[in-house]
Amino acid sequence: MKSEPSPVRDPVAAQATPRDLGHFIAGRFVPGNSGRTARVYNPTTGMVAANIALASSTETQTAISAADAALPGWRGTTPLARARILFRFKELVERNAAELAGLITAEHGKVLGDARGELTRGLEVVEFACGIPHLLKGEFSENVGSDVDSWSLRQPVGVCAGVTPFNFPTMVPMWMFPIAIACGNTFVLKPSERDPSPPLRLAELLQEAGLPDGVFNVVNGDKEAVDTLLGDPRIGAVSFVGSTPVAEYIYSEGSRHGKRVQALGGAKNHMVVMPDADLEMAVSALMGAAYGSAGERCMAISVAVAVGDIADSLVARLAERVQSLRVGPGTDAAVDMGPLVTGNHRDKVLGYVDAGVAEGATLVVDGRRLRVAGFEEGFFLGGCLFDDVTPEMRIYREEIFGPVLCVVRVPDLDSAITLVNRHEYGNGTAIFTRDGDSSRRFTQRIEAGMIGINIPIPVPMAFHSFGGWKRSLFGPLHMHGADGVRFYTRLKTVTGRWPTGPAQRAEFSMPTMK
Ligand code: NAD
Numbered sequence: 001m002k003s004e005p006s007p008v009r010d011p012v013a014a015q016a017t018p019r020d021l022g023h024f025i026a027g028r029f030v031p032g033n034s035g036r037t038a039r040v041y042n043p044t045t046g047m048v049a050a051n052i053a054l055a056s057s058t059e060t061q062t063a064i065s066a067a068d069a070a071l072p073g074w075r076g077t078t079p080l081a082r083a084r085i086l087f088r089f090k091e092l093v094e095r096n097a098a099e100l101a102g103l104i105t106a107e108h109g110k111v112l113g114d115a116r117g118e119l120t121r122g123l124e125v126v127e128f129a130c131g132i133p134h135l136l137k138g139e140f141s142e143n144v145g146s147d148v149d150s151w152s153l154r155q156p157v158g159v160c161a162g163v164t165p166f167n168f169p170t171m172v173p174m175w176m177f178p179i180a181i182a183c184g185n186t187f188v189l190k191p192s193e194r195d196p197s198p199p200l201r202l203a204e205l206l207q208e209a210g211l212p213d214g215v216f217n218v219v220n221g222d223k224e225a226v227d228t229l230l231g232d233p234r235i236g237a238v239s240f241v242g243s244t245p246v247a248e249y250i251y252s253e254g255s256r257h258g259k260r261v262q263a264l265g266g267a268k269n270h271m272v273v274m275p276d277a278d279l280e281m282a283v284s285a286l287m288g289a290a291y292g293s294a295g296e297r298c299m300a301i302s303v304a305v306a307v308g309d310i311a312d313s314l315v316a317r318l319a320e321r322v323q324s325l326r327v328g329p330g331t332d333a334a335v336d337m338g339p340l341v342t343g344n345h346r347d348k349v350l351g352y353v354d355a356g357v358a359e360g361a362t363l364v365v366d367g368r369r370l371r372v373a374g375f376e377e378g379f380f381l382g383g384c385l386f387d388d389v390t391p392e393m394r395i396y397r398e399e400i401f402g403p404v405l406c407v408v409r410v411p412d413l414d415s416a417i418t419l420v421n422r423h424e425y426g427n428g429t430a431i432f433t434r435d436g437d438s439s440r441r442f443t444q445r446i447e448a449g450m451i452g453i454n455i456p457i458p459v460p461m462a463f464h465s466f467g468g469w470k471r472s473l474f475g476p477l478h479m480h481g482a483d484g485v486r487f488y489t490r491l492k493t494v495t496g497r498w499p500t501g502p503a504q505r506a507e508f509s510m511p512t513m514k
Contacts, residue, residue: 006204007050008103008197019050021196023059023220024203026066027213034059038193038222043109043339044329046377050107052196055221060188060228063219067159067186068234070214075156075184079133082182089178089209090126093119096205100198104169105330107195109338109379110293112330122174124462125480129178135485136183145513148497154489156184157260158236161229163250164199165242166192166341167296167401173199175466176239179484181215185237188217190229194341196220230254237488239479240264241298243399244425244471251474262487263474264298264467266399267427270408271301271456272416272442274433275308281454282432283317289430289456290405291325291383294337295349299428299450299457302400303389304407305416311409315364315387318405322365322383325403328372339372339379340402346379349402353384356395356406362387367403391419399425413438421447427468430456449473 007019007029021040022031032053040050055063074082093100101115108115140151162176169191177187191199196218203218219225229235230253237260240250244265254261271289273282289301306314330338340346350368357363367382381403389396389406396406410416420429430452431442439453449468452458460466460481467478477483 008200008204018048020053021050021200021220022053023055023063024200024218025063026070026217027207029200032059032220040107040194040196041342041379042106043341043379044331044375046343046379050197052193052220054193055219055225057224057228060219060221060225061232063188063217064159064229064232064234066214066217067188070212071159071186074181074186074212074215077184079136079182079184082184083130083132085206085210086126086130086132086178086182089206089211090123090130092205092209093123093126093202096201100170100201102331103198103201104195105338107197108166108169108341110296110330111335111338112333114293115330118168118171121459121462122168122171125174125484126178128462128480129182132179132182136489144495145497148495148513150493150495152491152493154183154485155492157488157490158185159234160185160187160237160239160488161235162187162189163226163229163238163240163242164189164191166194167293167298169195169198170202172241173202175241175479175484177216179480180237180239180488181211183485183488185488186215188219188229188235190219190221190225193220193222226250227253230259231257233257235259237261238263239487241479247474248471260487261475262467262477262479264479265472265474266401266425267298267300267468267472268303268397268399268423268425269299269301269428269430270303270305270416270420270423271430271432271452272305272307272413272420273310273314274413274431274435274438275310276434276438277310277432278434279310279313279317283314283321285430285432285454285456286318286405287321287325291322291337291403294340294381295403296341296401297457299459300401301430301456302404302406303396304405305419306407306409307413307416308411311407315385315407318385318407319364322367322385322405325383327370327380327382329375329378337383337403339375340381341379343379345401346381349381349400349404352395352398352400352402353404356386356389356393356404359393359395361389361393361395361406391422397424413441417442417445421445424471425468426470427472428452428458430454430458449478
């Protein structure tokens with residue numbers, strides 16, 4: 001296998017000539033050899049930044065073999081030694097944060113501050129995983145029977161795979177691999193083909209931190225690579241984050257092949273604004289949650305549910321703020337919102353805005369004609385605001401994943417709860433109110449995995465777990481926190497005695513303890 005020099009270190013120079021990006025297998029960059037590639041864009045300029053190799057099944061198997069070969073050595077290291085490598089990794093990510101954020105902005109388009117924020121949220125999972133000696137301590141019961149002890153321990157699953165989306169190219173992989181490798185597993189990551197440089201750089205930093213070759217591998221690709229991961233018997237667990245149709249496919253295919261799977265899907269997050277809410281607080285929360293990262297967040301608020309007589313003032317205030325959104329290159333510190341990730345995705349979002357108008361919703365702010373001077377070929381779209389949206393409309397039912405906020409008007413809290421609960425997605429939701437009763441009724445009755453009370457994007461911290469309900473999550477376990485440790489370990493319970501006690505007679509009935 002030929003080793004390549006690091007292709008991901010200089011994103012600025014790379015804008016002039018597209019780089020060729022391959023894979024990171026067994027501690028080395030390796031070029032792709034399938035003959036298939038995809039384009040990676042700089043969404044701000046619309047230029048091609050790189051050509052990413054799309055792995056064949058054979059190349060994907062090479063990565064799995066590297067992870068499989070590294071497994072016995074790695075699972076044999078102590079949790080303490082694994083944690084120390086993660087401590088060094090955390091320090092390296094912090095030291096290289098500016099460069100990593102630059103890579104994220106160059107391929108995703110989000111503003112630099114947001115890219116730094118995603119890195120911080122990812123690092124929090126690394127910090128959590130650094131506590132792995134404590135997290136793996138297990139349980140012990142003395143004398144479950146006379147002179148019989150019993151204890152439970154958690155052991156690694158084996159080779160784990162992660163398949164991740166474009167919208168958080170570092171944070172979502174960091175929801176997965178720090179805990180997986182801390183638990184003694186090895187890992188093959190298949191990141192999004194739309195912004196692959198940041199995860200490749202993370203692989204380099206893990207190696208610099210002292211991670212043995214083959215413990216963490218990155219294979220770039222599309223369905224062929226993913227299907228290989230799903231079918232290979234050496235993979236024990238698959239973590240997925242992405243859109244719901246793919247999540248459902250990964251869950252059923254992975255399960256069919258006997259793997260444990262956690263597959264997080266899409267979302268349509270509602271924020272309920274009660275008549276007694278602090279209007280300015282609610283409007284500011286909606287602005288950040290709907291238009292931050294150009295709406296390309298699984299926890300973005302895409303529906304504002306205006307309850308009772310707050311609707312007119314809410315829409316009027318939102319309209320002013322959406323019109324004054326500053327849209328431009330993510331590297332400009334004065335900008336609120338960067339471009340969308342690709343031209344195709346921008347066109348898809350534009351199609352939804354057209355559909356909303358055709359379906360009869362009121363387009364209060366129309367961002368479709370926005371042009372950013374000097375970046376006319378960039379994939380920009382201005383903020384869009386719809387009022388009078390109804391549950392039958394496509395713009396309400398489907399995930400748009402762009403800077404489009406829909407306002408639905410309802411008369412009271414019960415109608416708001418019914419509306420949220422009838423939606424097929426149940427990722428996150430929020431209520432803005434000053435009333436304790438309303439927030440309590442809402443949190444008790446709402447069917448979603450993550451709830452905010454006067455917090456628009458209630459992303460759980462690393463020591464809690466992240467996941468939705470309904471068609472936003474397939475599989476029983478959420479990501480990171482205690483669920484992350486459960487997912488990446490197999491439970492083993494031992495019951496034993498020493499042969500010093502009284503001689504045992506053969507027992508032919510179900511053994512019970514005395
Ligand atoms: P996507 O589903 O298109 O792609 C996700 C991953 O799956 C990528 O690595 C991609 O290469 C792979 N993939 C795509 N099609 C495939 C197929 N047919 N077979 C096998 N693999 C395939 O998602 P995206 O556009 O990259 O990301 C946006 C989506 O991710 C949104 O729906 C968003 O809500 C969701 N998301 C969810 C969460 C969450 O926590 N629930 C977090 C982030 C993003």
